[in-house]
Amino acid sequence: MNIIAFVGAGIIGTVLSVVLKQYKPEFSMYITLITGMLMLGAAVSAVKPALDMISSYMEIADPDSIYAEILIKTLAVCYLTQMAGESCSDAGETSIAAKIALAGKIAVVIIALPLFEKLMEVIKQLLV
Amino acid sequence: MKTAVRIIISLLVIVSVAVIPYRAYAQDSSILDGYIPAVPEEIDKELSDMGITPEKVDTDSLTVDKVIKNITEMLKNSISSPLKLLVSLLSVIMLCSIANVFAESAGGNVGTVFSVVSVLACSTITVTAASDALTAASKTLESGSVFLASFIPAFAGMVAASGHVSSAAMFNSVVMGGSQIFMQLASKVLVPVSMSVMGISLAGGVCPDLRLCSLAEAVKKTVIWILGLIITVFVALLAMQSFVTVPADNVGIKAARFTVSNSVPFIGGAVSDSLSVMYGGVGLIRNNFGVFGILAGGALILPSIISVLCYKLTFSLAAAASELFGINSLTGLLRCAEGVSSIIVAMLVSFLMMAVISISIMIFMAGGTV
């Protein structure tokens, strides 16, 4: 997890993108897209040990809990949706970005359905 | 001849008088024969291991370090599941803080969705744990009141047998009535109120715009105040009644002794003294029994109090952690759960105090004279 590599890659990508924007705007979008993706991939790989530690703690605490998996999957969907949406809106296509965000929210709701079920059970217990 | 007959008669009377106190003593120890304390078996075994039985309380086993050792053991037994709860809550809070990056950036909507999901996860964990603690506490209260229901009449009977008849009657009625009222209050009012407070805080956690946390705080303060008021009124009533009945009983006892010593011809003094010995003997057993009651009640309720205190500690630590990481919706929810734990602890502690203080008042007041 080399922060200097990150910063360097980001600055280089930005510069190249700006340079190419005057001549070939399509290429600048490619550069932005690929820089963003590379950095996201590296950052996510760097956060993996923390996620492993957190899910191992939750395994110890409550072996048959569904929370850790749901939360981590939701996190992944959020990261991906964010990145794609931002790239699209950078390229000027805000409507596509909005559709991507909508799809992400729907995916989150679907992943979190077991959580809603458990919540309904708890509320039933409270009311009884 | 007359002198010899007189001497023989007085010798016979003295011998028969000498026999009476022993018979009375034999009578005393059979008072407890029919008494089966309504205490759960493990506690009964623990107490008799420590030398505390309804018949006799071993003062050697009541040393401070033994008591502290027992309390630390109880603490260790009940700390494991709150700790697991704490670990789950802290993991969810850490995941939240990792994802909170989104809250500041442009694609804020996606970040809000994640925070809603994480609040839901946390709420489910918290509410499940809090309602488990609540049901366990009400079960403990039930078994405590069952124990009191079997203990108080037996104790009142002993107080009556040691001469304080009207005190015994007053004690029985006040304490039984008080414990019934308390049980009704706890099961019909306090438990539903706590459940609704948990529900309100759950709703408030999911939708942070409704500031429902202050409502939960207000309810908690009101409930604790009401509990304190009830206990104060109860103890004051009991003390005032004891102040009246115990001296009246003392006067009655002294009058009885005076009558006996003056009406029974030669041995009146000896008989009235043997009456005092008998009252003293029964008083000793009564005090032992009272101490047994206090210790058994404590052993019944104290583990539950300690476990709910551990849960309260867990919730407050998790609330502090989530405030540290800046997740405000979770902070409100966890503070409400802490409030509900406070309500449960207040309930249990008031019940224990009610039992202990009433028995102690009786022992102190009635043990003053013979």
Next chain:
Amino acid sequence: MNVDFIFKIAAIGIVVAVLNQLLQRSGREEQAMMTTIAGLIVVLMMIVTEISNLFDTIKSIFNL
């Protein structure tokens, strides 16, 4: 995290831009357009491989 990839794409982009200008100046408009499109397609191929790598990484980390 290979930064050379960015350089490669930037290099292709610059080459395509230069070729485009040259061909436009010398009057061959259609060939200029075709080089642009060819460059775009080549870069797209490279990027698609990299995107698929990224998605595999994310899938494996998060067990999606």
